[in-house]
Amino acid sequence: QVQLQESGPGLVKPSGTLSLTCTVSGGSISRYFWTWIRQPPGKGLEWTGHLYYSGYTDSSPSLHYSPSLKSRVTISLDASKNQVSLRLTSVTAADTAVYYCVRGSPAGGDLYYFDSWGRGSLVTVSS
Amino acid sequence: QSALTQAASVSGFPGQSITISCTGSSSDVGRYNYVSWYRQHPGKAPELIISDVTNRPSGVPDRFSGSKSANTASLTISGLQAEDEAVYYCCSYTSSSTLYVFGAGTSVTVL
Numbered sequence: 001q002v003q004l005q006e007s008g009p010g011l012v013k014p015s016g017t018l019s020l021t022c023t024v025s026g027g028s029i030s031r032y033f034w035t036w037i038r039q040p041p042g043k044g045l046e047w048t049g050h051l052y053y054s055g056y057t058d059s060s061p062s063l064h065y066s067p068s069l070k071s072r073v074t075i076s077l078d079a080s081k082n083q084v085s086l087r088l089t090s091v092t093a094a095d096t097a098v099y100y101c102v103r104g105s106p107a108g109g110d111l112y113y114f115d116s117w118g119r120g121s122l123v124t125v126s127s
Numbered sequence: 128q129s130a131l132t133q134a135a136s137v138s139g140f141p142g143q144s145i146t147i148s149c150t151g152s153s154s155d156v157g158r159y160n161y162v163s164w165y166r167q168h169p170g171k172a173p174e175l176i177i178s179d180v181t182n183r184p185s186g187v188p189d190r191f192s193g194s195k196s197a198n199t200a201s202l203t204i205s206g207l208q209a210e211d212e213a214v215y216y217c218c219s220y221t222s223s224s225t226l227y228v229f230g231a232g233t234s235v236t237v238l
Contacts, residue, residue: 045165045173045216047227067224100172112220113163113178120172 002027004101004118012095012125018088020121022101029077030055033104033111034084036075038097039120046097050104050111051075051084091125098122130155130228131217138236139207147233149200149217155228157198161220164193164202167232168213176215177202204235212237 008020022034035050049065065073074087088095101118104111132150139145149156149164156162162180165173175184177193180200190205200219204211217230 044231045218045229047225047229064226066226107179112159112161113175113218114165114173115175115178115184117172117174 002103002116004103004116006099006101006118006121008121008123010122010124012091012123013127014092014125016091016125018086018091018095018099018123018125020086020099020101020123022084022086022118024082024084024103027103028055029053029079029082029084031106033106034075034077035102035104035111035114036086037100037102037114037117038095039100040094040097048086048088048099049073049075051077052106052111053077053079055079093125096123096125130221130225131219131230133215133217133230133233135231136234136236138238139204140238141207141209143207144203144205145207145235147202147204147215147217147235149202149219149230151198151200151219151221151228153198154223155219155221156195156200158222159220160195162193162195162200163218164191165216165218166211166213167216173216207237209237211235 003025005023036048052062072089098120100120102114103116164177167173180195181193214232216232
């Protein structure tokens with residue numbers, strides 16, 4: 001059973017950069033979609049973006065970002081460490097949320113649902 | 128405002144059946160059979176309970192079933208149990224650049 005563990009600072013100053021790491025254990029990081037979904041306190045879920053890693057060293061990961069965050073968000077992967085990272089720049093209070101690292105299994109080459117979730121990491125944007 | 132519309136709350140007695148609706152548009156629910164449902168207990172991460180409108184992942188009880196008609200997807204919980212108290216979110220793949228749209232969630236109360 002794959003386990004996903006998010007880690008990173010719980011407090012970020014406004015205009016700063018939010019950085020989170022997801023460590024994957026109990027499963028391969030290859031041939032899956034890796035997604036970050038966030039949930040503001042008391043609110044619903046928001047997809048921020050995802051990355052697909054084929055596992056082939058000569059192949060770059062495929063990336064898609066939410067249009068509303070595209071200018072600020074970066075998702076990356078370190079296969080040697082089995083880690084997926086999220087970076088969100090120029091944060092404001094509206095970025096305060098629990099950030100979930102989520103794995104998605106490809107179907108026909110695309111991602112249609114999110115099957116394994118980390119416990120989440122609360123990030124508060126405040127001075 | 129969420130792209131998919133869900134009722135804020137639904138309740139039922141133990142043993143009863145309840146249905147949660149999720150209404151979208153011809154760009155998402157009506158266009159694709161890629162509706163998924165997630166259950167979230169308080170303070171916990173969401174968990175997948177239905178994928179591709181009707182599919183139950185391994186380990187999900189068959190009390191949970193999904194369906195779709197036109198632009199509305201539904202989740203039915205049969206034989207309601209106390210452990211079913213949670214918030215349920217629907218999600219659909221969409222033709223827009225957003226790729227995925229979620230509902231605001233339906234809080235299920237077992238009376």
